[in-house]
Amino acid sequence: MSIIYPHIDYQKIISDAWTSYNPKRFIASIEDLSVNVSTNKVFQINFIDNSFIMVKVSNFGTYENFKEDHDIINVMANNLEYPYDLFLSSSLIKNNEIYIHRYDDQYIEVWLVFYRAVRIKNTLPKRLNNYQIEKLGTELAQFHKVCDTMTPVLPRSSKTQLKDILALLRKLEKPDSNQKFYGNKTLIKEQCELFIKNCEDLNYHQFTKIPVFVDWNIGNFSVRDDCSFFSRWDYDWFRTSSRVLDFYSFSRVVSDIGDKTNFSYTVTQLNEERFLLFLQAYHSVFPLTKKEIYFIKEAYRFFILNYVIHRGRFFFTNNYAEKLQKEAYEMYLPTLDTQFNPELIIDTLNI
DSSP states (O other), X not given: OOOOOTTOXXXXXXXXXXHHHOTTSOEEEEEEOOOSSSSOEEEEEEETTXXXXXXXXXXXXXXXXXXHHHHHHHHHHHHOOTTSTXXXXXXXXETTEEOEEEEEOSSOEEEEEEEXXXXXXXXXXXXXXXXHHHHHHHHXXXXXXXXXXXXXXXXXXXXXXXXXXXXXXXXHTSTTXXXXXXXXXXXXXXXXXXXXXXXHHTTGGGSOOEEEOOOOOTTSEEEOTTSOEEEEOOOTTOEEEOGGGGHHHHHXXXXXXXXXXXXXXXXXXXXXXXHHHHHHHHHHHSOOOHHHHHHHHHHHHHHIIIIIIISHHHHSOHHHHHHHHHHIIIIITTTHHHHOOHHHHHHHHTO
């Protein structure tokens, strides 16, 4: 279930953090803009001169990974050129590094970062037409190409998919694990081991790793009038990994059913004609390999294991975390190897 800490005085934590950062710029008010579907919280600090900045407060993962992620994002934000020069938000700097405030007491440890708000243009409709699908395919490919060229100048990331899967396997060894995972310990263990085996068979360690944002639902980015990328926010699932990790989210964005408030993480849209159209547009700009196509299934497996089963309580409300986890045990994982057909994609792209 999701974790909520109603006794935490976020206003005081943020105020103290800002005073440590810049005591000569005075706060008029602090607004909580959090949508409260995860443990991460977002605030807006309003200053007496009518200017403002944003604040992200998190206790997900580790402080070290939080800092690494924001270091990478900040370098990207400051180095991306047109048309991506306004795409990402930059964090505030002090003493030549990102200022991250770390707070802990007997109840909780959190860390926060101050950042500039991104400008927002158009959001996509809930159901896309073919032009919009193809445009998103070429846009993601072009953005991935830019990310690929930037990798030599980016800070290193210690966070890997294998480490996340091994952390889940270690959690399964705890005495109360079968109860925590509703009696599905054996299934989860089998799926983790299958992920590791298939990654080895595909030589995943040799794949090119680039910055990926993973969660591309239409509430996380905006586009220009021609549907090209304009800005992106919400970096909760950011990591350095294979570009393939971005595909599942886009398969949901372009799916025939469209964006839904009541959703599930089914795998079937990865073989929809609309997603094949998206991949054709992507492939024409930044060609995919056959091994990457096969890895789409493993990227989905990892997504379910890590973000739904292992970390779901951090990203979803209580009821929704339980709903998605139940579906993962009963539907997503047991049917994955029969419901996803990589050969259909390979044939469509003529690889």
